[in-house]
Amino acid sequence: EYWDDRxxxxxxxxxxxxxxxxxxxxxxxxxIQVGVLNFTYFKKDNFCHRRVRFYDEATGDLYSEKLELQILELPKIPKEYHHPDGIIAWMKFFRGGNKKEMEEMAKGNAYLESAYEDLMEMSQDEKKRLAYEARERALRDQLALQHQTEKIFQQIAEVQGELDKAKDTLAETKGQLSKTQGQLSKTQGQLSETQGQLSETRGQLSKTQGQLSETRGQLSETQEQLSETQKQLAEAHAQNDVAHDQGRKDAIIDLYQKGLLNLEQAASSYGMSTEDFQKLIF
Structure with a gap:
């Protein structure tokens, strides 16, 4: 896992x-970092051995020869290769399945024979074998710890990022809350002022209602006085009409007696027949 980065x-x-x-x-x-892979990493070709170096992308010139990767993919070793020397011989040696195969592959190659002897010596020497295994375990543990540490640091970075984001959100929320509290205080002040105005208006309304009640009482009293006055006026009109009618009748009788009106004129003006008028006179 993560072979390229590793x-x-x-x-x-x-x-x-x-x-x-x-x-x-x-x-x-x-x-030179030599990677011996017992799996296929580059799946698009059949090259079992590749050398990776640093080149200028624009010119294609070699940037530096001091860093180099040698990558050996054991599953890609060509079956028809039988030469005892070269890198592929080492690859076949690494892939050897058992002691006999490794011994056969080492024949004719001094370097492979030396490596084979070292392996045999290690396998026979218990202390060396244990030391080798301990070194291998330590290396694996170191790699595992390194990988775990990298993941932990990555998780810490992610958590820190989320924490920073949460802090920014909190600061923004606090700012909005402060602004809202200011608006609320202003609104409460306006509400208090409005309530004061409402109380004052209610007082004025109550005073106006009292004045209205008083005015209604005065109006009722005035209406009663007006009714009494109208009644008295009607009585006066009635009395005046009676007096006026009586005066008119007296004037008609007086004119008849003086001979200024004849019997028919006097009776007609008086509003009765001649017979009744004569009875009234005599």
């Missing part, structure tokens, strides 16, 4: 660990 990490670590504090860069030596 291989770059190993190579960079190997290169940077050459210098001690105060040493010059001219002491840096070429570093």
């Amino acid at each position: 291989s770059l990490f190993y190579l960079s670590k190997m290169f940077s660990s050459q210098l001690q504090k105060g040493e010059s860069y001219d002491k840096l030596q070429k570093c």
Whole structure:
């Protein structure tokens, strides 16, 4: 898992660990990271061995020869290759399934024979084998710890990012809350002012209602006085009409007696027949 990143990490670590504090860069030596893969990583071709170096993308020139990756994919070893020397011989040796196969592949190649002898010595020497296994376990544990540490740091970074985001959101929320509280205080002040105005208006309304009640009482009293006055006026009119009618009748009788009106004129003006008028006179 993460083979590409791991291989770059190993190579960079190997290169940077050459210098001690105060040493010059001219002491840096070429570093080659050899990756022996028992699985197929590059699935688009059949190259079992590849060399990766750093080149200028624009010009194609080699940038530096001091960093190099050698990648060996054991499942891609060609079956028809039988030459005892070269990198593929080493690859076949690494892929050896048992002691006999490895011994046969080592024949004729001094380097492979030396490696085979070292392996045999390690397998026979219990202490060396245990030390080798301990070193391998330590390396695996270191790699696992490194991977776990990287994941933890990544998780910490993600949590820190979420925390920073939450802090920003909290600050924004506090700002909005402060603004809302200011608006609320202003609204409460306006409400208090409105309530004061409402109380004042209610007082004025109550006063006006009292004045209206008083005015209604005065109006009722005035209406009663008006009714009494109208009644008295009607009585006066009635009395005046009676007096006027009586005066008119007396005037008619007086005119008749003086001979200024004849019997028919006097009776007609009086509003009765001649017979009744004569009875009234005599």
